[in-house]
Amino acid sequence: MSEHTSKSASTWYQDDDLLLAELKRSRAEPSVAPEIPGYEVVRELKRGGQGIVFEAVQRSTRRRVAVKVLLDSAYYSSSGRARFEREVDLAASLRHPGIVRVYDSGLTRDSRAFLVMEFAEGRPLDEWVVGHGRDARRTLEVFAKVCDAVQHAHMRGVIHRDLKPSNVRVDDEGTPRVLDFGLAKFDEVSASRSDHADPMQVARSRPDVTLTTTGQFLGSLPWASPEQARGEHDDVDTRTDCYSLGVVLYQLLTGHFPYEVTGALHTALSNIVTAPPTPARRFREGLDEQVEVILGKALEKEPAHRYQSAADFADDIRHHLAGEPIRARRESTWRGLQRTARRYRVATAVGVIALGLVSAAAAVAVSSARNASHQRDEAREQAARAQATVDFLQNLLSSASPDKGGDGVSTKVVDVLDKAGPSLDTAYATDPVTLGTLHDMIGTVYTQMDAGEKARPHLERAVEVRSSLPRTRENELALITSRGNLGSLAVSQGRYNDAVTILREVATDRKRVEGPQSIDLVSTYSDLGYSLRRLGDFEASKAAFEAGRAAAPPGTEEGEAYLTLLNNQAQLCTSVNEYAEAERLMRQVIATRERVDPGSSNAILVRSNLAFLLLDLGRHDEAMKEMLPLRERALRLYGPDHVSYLIVLNNLGTAYHRMGNDEAAIPMFQEAVAAYRRRGALTMEIVPPLGNLAGSLADLKRYDEATAAAKESYEVALSIAGEKSQDSLIPMNNYAVNLRKGGKVSEAIAILRRVVQISGPDGGVYAPGHFQHEMFRLSLGSALIANNQDAEGLPMVVDAYQGLRSKVGEKHYGTIRAAGILVKYYDEHSNKAEADKYRDAAGVK
């Protein structure tokens, strides 16, 4: 700027005397080894934003130490000095083989504060890992020890806040030691209570004393947590360290950061706050799925979704290393509850509704950097609103104390929502936007938890509140979303006619407001097509799926919504006997899911759908090849109580049953039933394994047990779905079949007549010609024969056989079963000629 300075600046170092004079003058500054009482400084090791680290020797003991001299002048004052000493005392109190000891502190001759620490031998963690060929097992073993050390500090109220590979040294024996805990932030309020309080409570509470320089965080940006990146220093707690540990582990295993953090600063900050981690297996093929899940859990943007402690983090790693199930799940109950459609044998994922509130708040925080003032106001308003919602959630969750007990999270959530729901309208009377959001959210969560009757009033209220808002685009979209959620609820309650009406309107409105393509529109069409199929209107169903495919914005063909639609369309194809197309679609979904999201439960479910299709087609070997590995995989990924695992168990049992191996099938069903019972209140999910258990028990002639199971299955279904629902008809049928086999034939026939009547064309539960109707007629016909009502029963069985044969083919198990009944009947009536007609079809000699 000024001529004078630029000229002198270009010359001062070219003159030896001037240069040396400058050097002498600058000696008063911390660039030259300071005089530290009692220590002999050997050399400078490192300098950063906080201070300079020297290697030194303690004169009295000749012990080799590291001395960190702080640049910050905040410690000049007596109060600053007191704070500094308190911090050092705290750091010095940490005694753990994984934490570098702090020995001493004091002031240099020129009144700068210094810390004396143990001299840590070894290499920085990242170098060590690279030196060991990035071996996953060794990395995880060492990393778990790092977590132990961090946990030790957390239990004493010390947060690191700057964890990164260079702050961890690993010695030749592979023992890691964490550096710089001396500069952690400390919560003096909670620590003063720590003598009596629950240590976890202490560790989790928020720190309110900042001792560390704020400028420093920039130097460690790649490892910063979303709350740090947002500048919300009040939100920094022990879980912040868990996040940074997650970034460290990701980096160690893959050699990359989970998202782009080395680009422009604002991009990096925004990525930390909002960008989902790139699946680690993109960078490292063959990395175990469990490890991916563990990383995902650690890198949750929202602290409440992360590992709540470094100990939990370490536990999961060790479970993984021991080949045991881990505790982390790919989706938390709140964010990713997928609704599994209650098809009898196959669970079909219909859609995933993420709440997305927290990330919305984060996005606002970042985008508010834009300049226009009205945008700022709007952003501020949105942020405040998102915050109101988050506060509500936090209150809700903290009142539930989710750590207590262990019998399933969803029951707890129900309790919490039940408690919170009624007070909403008064609490948010003046804030209809938030009120609408909360009703919609609670309704959605209830829907996902199969508590449809509780969901409905909330969703209806959400629609009502949102209808009353000013007609902005945003408000209109919110309204459409709530109506769409009402439609989804109708789907999940089996009210397919209602669903179709609502979803058609929603699709029209979405197109009007959002244009012809959007992901939400894809989901709407997907639900619509699904409902139409369930109503048996296959033509309209197909049209809806095609419309849904056309509504996919470019580049979303690998997204959840699109894949769900394809999966549902594949189910339609099986309904209309287009097996080749069904198989093609399923394989496409599987391939995409496993590439994009390898641990996805949906990939597992679609694989089991495919296995059933193959079974239907008589390709048993292929089917079992798909099915058998799924159990192990789901157990490892989800643990023994997770719905996804239980569905796989049920499906595997069903496959065994279909292949005549009931001894193998029964334990599968029993395990699934027992797990559902452990989860608390019974939902529709227990109906399939219970009913299937009954079927297998009956085939082994254990009729009493079979009838009991069938009865419970039937009663649960009836109480949840009502009589006129596909979901109830099959359990009814099964119950009746068991009654018949157990000798109560007339009772069975009464029920089966009802089933056939409801399922038939008049009842409207299935479309005319749906094969399931033939299956029910087969049951009824065979019961009639058993009751010596051959005149009515035999033609019914013959008819059903022909119907099944034409609709689902010779190899379908229904066709085979029908043929078997006919062979048995004619053999018993010594009519060999007739029996022979069906013998081949029945597969019996």
Place this chain on the structure above:
Amino acid sequence: MITQTGTHASLLARLGQSLNSGSDAAWSEFVDRYGELIRGFCRNRGVVGPDCDDIVQDVLLSLAKAMPGFKYDPAKGKFRSYLKTVTLHAIFRKSGQKGSAQALSEVDALTHAAASDEAVDATWEQEWRRYHLRRAMQTIDAEFSSRDRAAFTRYAVAGEDGAVVAKDLGISMDALYQIKTRVTRRLAQVIEQQVQDEG
């Protein structure tokens, strides 16, 4: 250990590039390089303690935001004066936050006045030189033996008696002079390089 950068590309251009292209550790480099400089300048202007840290962060954020669009101008001193302006702006904004509400236009006016003030300039220049010396000494530390460094520090910088230093270190007076010359020359070279890099 910190080693010489060894490139003739403008530091500014390189930083801008790395910020955009994603080369490693651009942030630490920023903080390490300019953190102390800005802090030193703040202290000189009477800003204390945590406020210094806030200003450092503020400045680095502004810089990083401006960096992708910052046009490299080969005129010497360009970046230096730019950094000065940004730092002054941050200081005035900070003091504005502390006192009564201060209009942004007022902060701009104060910044403008201070940026062309000779006394301010001298302080800035002093910190700038220290910054270059600190960085260059790191290169020296990496390149010279501990004996040479001790000789240089004690004799050339601290002004100890040459005979005593030579005797302590077991070298001749001649060798001591040579060390002083070699290190000083190297120091000048390194700083020259740094200044060229900085643009």
